[in-house]
Amino acid sequence: MPARHTNSSVIACLLMLTVSLAFAQDKATLAIDAAFPGGNILVSKIEGDTITLGPDKRDSLLPWFYWYYRVTGASRRKLTFVFSKDNVGARGPGVSLDAGKTWKWLGADAVTDGTFAFTFPAKADDVRFSVGMPYLRADLDQCLARHKDDSFLQLETLTKTRKGRDVPILRIGERNKKARYAIAITSRHHCCEMMASYAVEGLIEGALADDAAGRWLRANVEFLVVPFMDTDGAEDGDQGKNRAPFDHNRDYAVAPPRYPEVAALKERLPAWSAGRPLVFLDLHDPALRTDIHETVHFLEPEERDMAARMDKLCSYLERDQQGPILYRKAHNLHFGAGYNTHIERPSPLSAGWARSLSNTLLGCTVEIAYANAAGCEVNAHSGKELGRDMAVALMNFLRDAPENTATK
Numbered sequence: 001m002p003a004r005h006t007n008s009s010v011i012a013c014l015l016m017l018t019v020s021l022a023f024a025q026d027k028a029t030l031a032i033d034a035a036f037p038g039g040n041i042l043v044s045k046i047e048g049d050t051i052t053l054g055p056d057k058r059d060s061l062l063p064w065f066y067w068y069y070r071v072t073g074a075s076r077r078k079l080t081f082v083f084s085k086d087n088v089g090a091r092g093p094g095v096s097l098d099a100g101k102t103w104k105w106l107g108a109d110a111v112t113d114g115t116f117a118f119t120f121p122a123k124a125d126d127v128r129f130s131v132g133m134p135y136l137r138a139d140l141d142q143c144l145a146r147h148k149d150d151s152f153l154q155l156e157t158l159t160k161t162r163k164g165r166d167v168p169i170l171r172i173g174e175r176n177k178k179a180r181y182a183i184a185i186t187s188r189h190h191c192c193e194m195m196a197s198y199a200v201e202g203l204i205e206g207a208l209a210d211d212a213a214g215r216w217l218r219a220n221v222e223f224l225v226v227p228f229m230d231t232d233g234a235e236d237g238d239q240g241k242n243r244a245p246f247d248h249n250r251d252y253a254v255a256p257p258r259y260p261e262v263a264a265l266k267e268r269l270p271a272w273s274a275g276r277p278l279v280f281l282d283l284h285d286p287a288l289r290t291d292i293h294e295t296v297h298f299l300e301p302e303e304r305d306m307a308a309r310m311d312k313l314c315s316y317l318e319r320d321q322q323g324p325i326l327y328r329k330a331h332n333l334h335f336g337a338g339y340n341t342h343i344e345r346p347s348p349l350s351a352g353w354a355r356s357l358s359n360t361l362l363g364c365t366v367e368i369a370y371a372n373a374a375g376c377e378v379n380a381h382s383g384k385e386l387g388r389d390m391a392v393a394l395m396n397f398l399r400d401a402p403e404n405t406a407t408k
């Protein structure tokens with residue numbers, strides 16, 4: 001039946017035309033970019049469906065591994081991304097299908113020597129990939145919005161950055177009461193180390209929680225939290241680690257400090273703590289791979305009294321932790337072990353500077369693995385839960401260790 005045959009042919013031709021037009025359209029609009037907060041990528045080659053790319057080192061003195069890019073116009077395509085194997089973490093890349101709001105690890109099995117493939121779903125207009133799970137000012141703002149009516153939380157501006165951005169600083173505690181203890185939490189001295197930010201958020205939420213630990217903390221402690229010690233670097237997507245001529249966490253022995261955040265904190269923190277017993281924790285992520293880095297570990301201070309207090313805090317954390325990341329005290333780096341050998345005086349590091357204050361009970365660095373903490377998955381949820389557990393440990397440390405009230 002010729003008429004019917006003709007109709008089928010026309011329909012088939014139309015279908016082919018539609019498919020090829022859609023395909024051509026997809027091909028035509030495929031784009032990879034980093035022009036958004038936290039973005040960082042260098043694309044060196046695109047050959048068909050294979051893209052070779054790597055981190056943009058910018059002003060870092062040594063190669064580093066932070067990258068965060070967006071793929072648009074790749075619906076229904078399967079693309080292969082080729083990185084150097086040193087630039088992809090223990091659970092593969094972080095992938096976000098909602099423009100960076102939520103993240104999942106693609107998985108270790110999806111990666112071979114730094115190369116991974118991804119099949120883009122239909123209508124995937126903005127797919128993000130990163131070495132981690134980026135945490136930016138917008139993420140902090142979402143956390144703050146959840147607590148906007150909380151009278152125990154105050155958002156202030158520590159200072160302006162070199163590029164004119166506001167540096168947020170949070171105060172948590174009873175407004176009209178001078179709390180007995182002071183706890184200062186800092187993060188992102190190395191701006192790329194975003195997984196630490198989830199633990200910072202957990203600490204904030206732990207201090208604000210309507211539970212026994214939260215209530216005790218608010219009655220006895222005032223918190224000062226600086227979530228982004230390198231605010232420009234975090235928003236601009238810099239590495240930050242080993243930034244030339246030195247990075248934010250090597251700025252504490254310089255007079256005057258090079259970075260406005262460091263200068264402001266050095267002025268603000270001693271005045272704010274006002275002689276109260278002070279705990280200072282500076283949260284970081286370590287290097288990307290190898291056993292020593294794939295754990296949560298505290299760096300033991302050189303000072304023996306502080307080392308003993310750190311041990312006590314860590315005992316509480318190990319004993320009482322509830323979250324999915326199983327912290328083990330045995331993973332801590334004793335002074336003199338591994339890379340914990342810093343002995344410059346005065347210390348250029350934030351924790352070393354904090355330890356030099358006369359009212360400091362304990363000042364130390366905490367390292368949180370990017371993706372794999374001794375077999376436990378690090379992600380937004382588990383990172384926050386670790387922060388909650390740290391808040392409880394801090395409460396126990398201050399509440400149950402009366403000798404800690406005697407400062408040096």
Ligand SMILES: [Zn+2]
Binds near residue numbers: 190193284285286
């Ligand atoms: Zn760091």
